[in-house]
Amino acid sequence: MRRRTFLGALALATLPTLVGRPLLAATVKKRVIVIGAGMAGLAAAKTLADGGYAVTVLEARSRLGGRISTSTLWADAPVDLGASWIHGQTGNPLTALAKTIGAPTVTTLEDSQIVYDNNGIELTTAGYRNLESLRTTLENAVVSAQNNLAVDQSLRSAIDARVNFASRTAADQLRMNYLMNSDYEQEYSGPATSLSAIWFDDDSAYRGEDLLFTKGYAALPEYLSRGLDIRYQQTVKRIRNPSAGAASVETQSGTFTADRLIITLPLGVLKSTGVTFDPVLPATKTQAIAKLGMGVLNKCVLRFNRVFWAENYDWLGYVPTLNGQWAEWISLSRQLGKPILVGFNAADYGRQIESLTDGQIVAGAMATLRKIYGGAIPDPVGYQITRWAGDPLSLGSYSYLPVGATPKLRDTLAASVNRTLFFAGEATHRQYPATVHGAYLSGLRAAQEVVSAG
């Protein structure tokens, strides 16, 4: 996922942004259960454990990190199958955290991009100019929609109406489809036909280029987890809150009780029927869960025996015939020093691709690469493919705002219940949703709320 830099949208962090500060002084040693060992859960757990609370983390997987998932299948080239980047390094609390623990990073250059037209040939200078002009047209259409729409509608229909999409040349239509996928769907993970025209981009971003972890993002959750009591393979089925200050959690293998719970279940899991609440959650919260969207971004990581692509660029773009298919690629050759390409598919196609076999997915990727680089390029020597929508412990990649949702729903999702159940996770962060830093900050916020609840 590439996150555009929103100039002027610098966030004002009001919370402590690094764990380990002496913010807490628990007079009575309260028992806290944290559900989920992703960044939100680990940030909360470490903060409270450091503050003297008795914390237990329940995690369904047999690993840390949740949607941070560093694969070590290729021992010489760790690959991140979930989050890859610290988006916007300036002022981002994760930049400081990575530095503190000595996790090596390299800058990915947003502007380092080559774009291939639908025929597989690089855009000409005039083609690049046309693409930029179409991008400006789309951005103006978004601004116009956000300034004028009285009733929300999908990003796609708001743009189409404002740019007279139907009357555009076939070439312009393909390029506009490419831009809507690359700039909006890849970033926000929901289909343009579903994203709220008014609210979809109501988030903030840190300044600066993105940072990629050369040895894997997993270093961050691993650091946060040190010294914590984490119980793996504990799939939470039922959460009970019989009275204020009392809670219990049933997993497939037992029942755990605590004074407070911090719930960091992904929005996709909250939407499913896999975890039940007794008593049921307030209607405002169940509505927020229903109305917020869980989108999809999937990766197909291809390893070759040599670099055959334009290795001076970090990003490769392709204007596809079919909307959103194999349009966005990152080359890891400069950043990892290995001949690895990652193809991204988001939104509708990102979801559809999950029903294909690995062989079919690799064949689709290679068909696009052969269109660009010719039939003689080698087959990959290895591949790794994600299916985040089908992952029962995630049920999607990250949250977005569809038509009918407003940013305030994220606050509703974050709100505590009965001073006993506290909620964190990327979907609860109004300012930085869909990111690792949003998840992390939400965990710090929930920990603070537990302290304030007494």
Ligand SMILES: Cc1cc2nc3c(=O)[nH]c(=O)nc-3n(C[C@H](O)[C@H](O)[C@H](O)COP(=O)(O)OP(=O)(O)OC[C@H]3O[C@@H](n4cnc5c(N)ncnc54)[C@H](O)[C@@H]3O)c2cc1C
């Ligand atoms: C492909 C992809 C690329 C991304 N790229 C980036 C990026 O480059 N930069 C960025 O900032 N963000 C990126 N993101 C988003 C980022 O990964 C997430 O926003 C963030 O990691 C979410 O953290 P979290 O703690 O909220 O949730 P999670 O990491 O999902 O943690 C929740 C935990 O709950 C556990 N769980 C689920 N159900 C149960 C249950 N019933 N019982 C017990 N435990 C359960 C899960 O196993 C998981 O460990 C990407 C996401 C994906 C999928």
